[in-house]
Amino acid sequence: MKLAFFPGCSAKSSGMEYAKTSLELMKKLGLEISCPEFNCCGTHIVEEYNKNVWLALNARNLSLAEEIGADIVTTCPACYQNLKKTNMELGDEEVLKEVNDVLASVNREYRGNVNVFHVIEILSKLSKKIAVESELKVVAYYGCQILRPPELGIDDNIENPTVFETFLENAGFEVLNFKAKAECCGGPLLLVDSDAFKKRALTIVLEAKKAGADCITTLCPLCQFSLEVVQDKVPVKPFTSLILENLVSER
Amino acid sequence: MKCYQCGTCTADCTYANMDESGNFNPRKMILEYFEEGKLSELCWLCAECFKCYRCPRDVKPYAVLAEMRAEFIRMGKAPAYVKAFVETVKNYGELDETVFFLKLMKSGNMMDMSIVISSLKNTIKNRGLSKAVALPKKSPCAKEVSKIFSIIEGKSNVELKAEDKSRSIAAAGVPA
Missing domain, CATH: 1.20.1050.140 (Glutathione S-transferase Yfyf (Class Pi); Chain A, domain 2)
Known part of the structure; x- marks a missing residue:
């Protein structure tokens, strides 16, 4: 392809x-x-x-x-x-x-x-080729627009998607249960209501902390920006960075 | 009206769930829009999360709010960031974030300084100091993009105005 x-x-x-x-x-x-x-x-x-x-x-x-x-x-x-x-x-x-x-x-x-x-969607089909070595406990954060509205989202369970966690687990990460995984980061509110923006992004970070995550991993540049810009206590990483940093082999 | 006012959209709504004043209410906004043609300025506070997709009548509340925003734009009553965004894309072929934020500031839209500072720190971390402060460059596709804009804009007559409303809109929403 x-x-x-x-x-x-x-x-x-x-x-x-x-x-x-x-x-x-x-x-x-x-x-x-x-x-x-x-x-x-x-x-x-x-x-x-x-x-x-x-x-x-x-x-x-x-x-x-x-x-x-x-x-x-x-x-x-x-x-x-x-x-x-x-x-x-x-x-x-x-x-x-x-x-x-x-x-x-x-x-x-x-x-x-x-x-x-x-x-x-591309990488999850190649997950057998990726192996990482890591002690990190991570949470997988989907955000909104990868899932919703349903006619435009990826092919997954819209209420409880699993493709992201499954991919990270197959690669070798310990992925924790994360109930805020498909909640909104507030990103688009940045320009109209920055208080609401901060509140929303921090809510996601707090949920990740509660879940016991060492790291939040994202698949959206705006989610990445939002969660990173409102705090510096919990590391937030694009999932591709997280994989490259811990990659031991591409089989 | 297709909507039967069940309020699922409001119950699912990200912003409504943060808004202690109760002013942000998609169910009510949809009722007033379809019954009275009323446009609510609060439509600009939609977080584009599409949580309201679970509408049992398939009204697509997110699309109704988008239509309200489109009508505000046609009336010349959009927040300043719309003009800044559209003009940046039209002239640069892409949303150069530096150009966009400079345009925004020029129009009087005050960004939250704590966010501006940590976002700057991020940019420096990502790009390195020298590139972080480099002047914006037009994308190689800028010419084609500008041409597409002018051909289509020639056939319509929407005039963008830079009216800053961010504070008045936000004042109606979530308390700090």
Whole structure:
């Protein structure tokens, strides 16, 4: 399978470590990955500002992957959602034609042949190849957008997902039961209500502490940012960093 | 109205569960929106957690709140971060976080300083000091992105205004 890596905008600053280690780990496992010049997915902000701009931005990204015959793999659950949602909406031929009329002005076209994956979906299929040695007790934190809404989330039990823990356990970590695993980190509130943002992020951290975790591991750059920025007592790490730091073999 | 006012959305809502004032109530916002066409400014406090997906009538409360925000934007009544976000993406091809935060500050949106400082510490840790303070660069795709924006914007007439509402919105919400 050929993959195009979609790092998301945060990869250039707040989410840099996550993007870097994801790419490194996937390459170590022998995946064929290229990095086209993707643009911002626009997220719900551009979608609410102008639906057609949002569609065209995401269709441009999809067309870049299609051009090289690749599927997209991304670290960011928000980008994941936006790309998947666009793909669904472009299933309507009329919408696809309208969007392609716009893309024509930048000499691009999308035919609808790209699948979108989150990095956990790719790596969890390769878990037999990964072995770590670690004494750390970790909790796996999903956050929201990797799971919800159901039509855009990963294929897992939405109320009690397990793919993330299973993956970490197979790799060799001790993973603790974590009841806040699919609760919200408050990230999007940062810009509108920073008190609520801090309160929410700290709630997740406290739950992890209660569970006895040495480390919280994340799969979303915004969750990573939120949990890290409000405290420095409990280490928070992108799961790909945690694996690389403790990797003993890629079988 | 499809919604039969069961309140599952409010019971599941991340923000409503933190809001001791009880003002943030998606069930009520949806009722007033469908019955009276009323837009509630509180829609900007939605945390995008999609917990309200469990709606037994499949109203998709998160989508109703998104539609309210879209209507506010069309009326020129969006919080400043919307303009800062859209303009950054339009001009840079991506959300350069430095450009975005500078634009935000220029529009008078005061970020929480404790967050700004620890976020800066994070950036330095991730990027190294020299790159953390480097000037933002346009993404190679910026030209194509700007073109896509202008072609479509030419056909619509939404004007973004930088009106800072973050404090008035938050004042209605969670007590510190």
